[in-house]
Amino acid sequence: MCGIVGYVGHQAAGPILIEGLQRLEYRGYDSSGIAVIDRDGVLDVMKREGKLRDLQAAITRMPNGGTGIGHTRWATHGQPSDRNAHPHASSSGDVIVVQNGIVENYRELRAELQERLDAEGRTWQSETDTEVIPELISREISAGKPLEDAIAYAIGRLRGANAIAVVHRGSPDRMYAARKGSAGGIVIGYGDGEMFLASDLPALLPHTTSVYHLEDGDIAAIDADLVQVRRGGSPTFQPTPTQVDLDPVAIARGPYRHFMLKEIHEQPRALSDTIRGRARLDPASALADDFDLADDTLRGIERVLVIGMGTSLHAAMIGRWWIEQIAGIPADFENASEFRFRAPLLGPSTLVVAVTQSGETIDTLGAMNHVRERWGAPQLVITNVDGSEATRQADASIIIRCGPEVGVASTKTFVGSLAALYLLACRIGHARGQLNEQELTDRLEQLLTAPSLLERGIRQAERCAEIAQVFGGASNFLVLGRGIEYPLAMEAALKCKEISYVHAEGYAAGEMKHGPIALLDQGFPVIALAPRGPLFDKMTSAIQQVRARRAPVIAVGDEGDQELAGLVDHFIGVPPAPPLLTPFSLTPVVQLLAYQLALTRGLDIDQPRNLAKTVTVE
Numbered sequence: 060m061c062g063i064v065g066y067v068g069h070q071a072a073g074p075i076l077i078e079g080l081q082r083l084e085y086r087g088y089d090s091s092g093i094a095v096i097d098r099d100g101v102l103d104v105m106k107r108e109g110k111l112r113d114l115q116a117a118i119t120r121m122p123n124g125g126t127g128i129g130h131t132r133w134a135t136h137g138q139p140s141d142r143n144a145h146p147h148a149s150s151s152g153d154v155i156v157v158q159n160g161i162v163e164n165y166r167e168l169r170a171e172l173q174e175r176l177d178a179e180g181r182t183w184q185s186e187t188d189t190e191v192i193p194e195l196i197s198r199e200i201s202a203g204k205p206l207e208d209a210i211a212y213a214i215g216r217l218r219g220a221n222a223i224a225v226v227h228r229g230s231p232d233r234m235y236a237a238r239k240g241s242a243g244g245i246v247i248g249y250g251d252g253e254m255f256l257a258s259d260l261p262a263l264l265p266h267t268t269s270v271y272h273l274e275d276g277d278i279a280a281i282d283a284d285l286v287q288v289r290r291g292g293s294p295t296f297q298p299t300p301t302q303v304d305l306d307p308v309a310i311a312r313g314p315y316r317h318f319m320l321k322e323i324h325e326q327p328r329a330l331s332d333t334i335r336g337r338a339r340l341d342p343a344s345a346l347a348d349d350f351d352l353a354d355d356t357l358r359g360i361e362r363v364l365v366i367g368m369g370t371s372l373h374a375a376m377i378g379r380w381w382i383e384q385i386a387g388i389p390a391d392f393e394n395a396s397e398f399r400f401r402a403p404l405l406g407p408s409t410l411v412v413a414v415t416q417s418g419e420t421i422d423t424l425g426a427m428n429h430v431r432e433r434w435g436a437p438q439l440v441i442t443n444v445d446g447s448e449a450t451r452q453a454d455a456s457i458i459i460r461c462g463p464e465v466g467v468a469s470t471k472t473f474v475g476s477l478a479a480l481y482l483l484a485c486r487i488g489h490a491r492g493q494l495n496e497q498e499l500t501d502r503l504e505q506l507l508t509a510p511s512l513l514e515r516g517i518r519q520a521e522r523c524a525e526i527a528q529v530f531g532g533a534s535n536f537l538v539l540g541r542g543i544e545y546p547l548a549m550e551a552a553l554k555c556k557e558i559s560y561v562h563a564e565g566y567a568a569g570e571m572k573h574g575p576i577a578l579l580d581q582g583f584p585v586i587a588l589a590p591r592g593p594l595f596d597k598m599t600s601a602i603q604q605v606r607a608r609r610a611p612v613i614a615v616g617d618e619g620d621q622e623l624a625g626l627v628d629h630f631i632g633v634p635p636a637p638p639l640l641t642p643f644s645l646t647p648v649v650q651l652l653a654y655q656l657a658l659t660r661g662l663d664i665d666q667p668r669n670l671a672k673t674v675t676v677e
């Protein structure tokens with residue numbers, strides 16, 4: 060999703076902006092651009108469709124001005140093109156803006172501004188919603204408003220959630236940043252006689268760990284040595300930056316060919332880090348510290364609703380199982396983008412758990428908002444980003460400790476979210492007396508084996524590569540699972556779609572005969588997730604039905620399961636796991652199969668086309 064960077068200081072802004080944008084590439088984008096302004100107010104705007112290397116190739120002379128803003132765009136209004144790329148200028152050419160988010164009323168604003176453009180014989184330069192912002196600011200400046208007031212006015216006119224950065228020819232030593240709603244974050248990085256700006260921390264980390272996150276409604280005037288923020292009608296203040304603790308080295312790819320592969324391998328560690336100090340034995344406790352929901356609150360809960368999008372939704376589906384089975388309380392899951400437009404019957408005794416690795420997904424934030432405004436039910440967020448918008452909205456957070464995830468397709472954050480959901484189920488179950496000390500100990504002891512289950516699953520990488528070679532040319536896959544493995548079948552199919560661009564459907568095996576079976580023939584491979592467990596026999600029946608249609612079957616089952624291996628064309632063995640822990644043993648294989656398929660197809664695995672890491676638009 061779109062990324063913003065900015066710089067003001069004693070160095071040349073251009074190379075810093077480009078390097079910052081490189082660090083945001085993982086968010087996914089289709090065009091990019093920078094605007095740099097020098098002391099004399101000479102302004103250079105350079106932008107290109109495509110990858111950053113296309114922009115770099117187009118910059119024949121890097122301007123040496125010390126103030127600038129940059130952007131990676133993910134098209135919403137108007138296709139990816141040079142002219143639709145940000146930054147956008149006012150028709151006067153004085154005001155330059157980059158934006159994350161959507162100006163929902165841009166048509167209305169365009170119509171309002173049209174008269175001015177017509178009178179001056181000018182036209183719109185792009186098809187974007189963003190272009191109205193510099194135009195609005197410029198109009199207000201022409202009418203005599205100071206720049207800052209003009210920006211505040213323009214922001215006030217926008218409907219939707221927006222984060223913007225602005226530079227103006229008349230103020231070459233200053234940039235502005237503003238945030239309205241939750242269109243992703245925007246963070247100021249404090250340097251020594253220089254200031255940095257970015258929509259995401261990774262772009263700032265090589266320069267500084269001293270940061271200020273803009274709050275909803277903030278407008279910041281950023282000079283090389285001073286930041287002044289205005290918020291609503293209150294007097295301007297100088298925010299106090301906080302220190303972030305993120306290791307820039309952790310975001311490098313290391314020896315791995317792709318970040319996704321690296322992050323798959325980091326999963327045992329991510330899981331161990333996430334549960335460290337939160338799964339204690341002797342005496343047993345789950346989430347004892349660092350958790351803001353008291354036992355009294357948990358005892359008052361009658362139902363849990365877990366929401367999320369994409370991979371986080373699949374984690375939510377698995378979490379639902381655990382909460383029902385371990386905590387013994389009714390639980391549901393729902394896609395946040397659907398939930399937020401329903402009027403379900405929640406009450407203050409429903410605990411809403413939002414799963415979101417980024418903490419900035421607009422639909423998940425929208426659903427949380429919906430809950431707060433309508434029912435005031437308690438909300439818990441599970442996220443990898445402390446300080447993200449979701450953590451600000453929620454009553455309590457569980458921060459998973461996965462480290463930065465760069466690959467667009469979520470992997471280690473899925474596992475981290477699962478660990479948090481499992482701990483939550485244990486905590487609720489214990490608080491409500493559903494689990495006694497011994498049962499809690501047993502559950503936690505099982506969770507403590509999960510890093511090793513992941514580790515052994517990852518060892519199947521070679522086997523996954525062999526199978527991907529066989530099926531590299533297939534255009535369709537059906538992935539079957541039952542019970543707690545059904546959400547994993549969905550996740551497997553999602554991963555295939557995301558990074559291999561192959562059509563894949565995740566299905567509950569029992570549902571297969573009600574439609575998908577009509578698709579099956581020799582050219583339609585089926586992946587069956589079939590570890591030994593309560594529904595194993597039902598899975599083998601489904602496999603038999605698939606085989607009767609001559610579709611090739613790849614089964615993922617318990618190591619050494621000769622019976623299953625004998626039944627199918629290809630077999631991948633994973634460590635046997637207790638019934639509720641199979642998501643940990645199967646996840647690496649599901650991810651590695653998709654990864655290897657993408658590899659055989661030579662695709663851009665870390666930045667798949669059309670996708671974004673942080674989806675801040677509807």
Ligand code: G6P
Pocket residue numbers: 368369370371414415416417418419420423467468469670671672673674
């Ligand atoms: C995007 C990402 C997915 C992620 C989904 C939800 O689509 O590409 O990997 O699962 O958003 O993101 P969240 O940050 O809410 O978990």
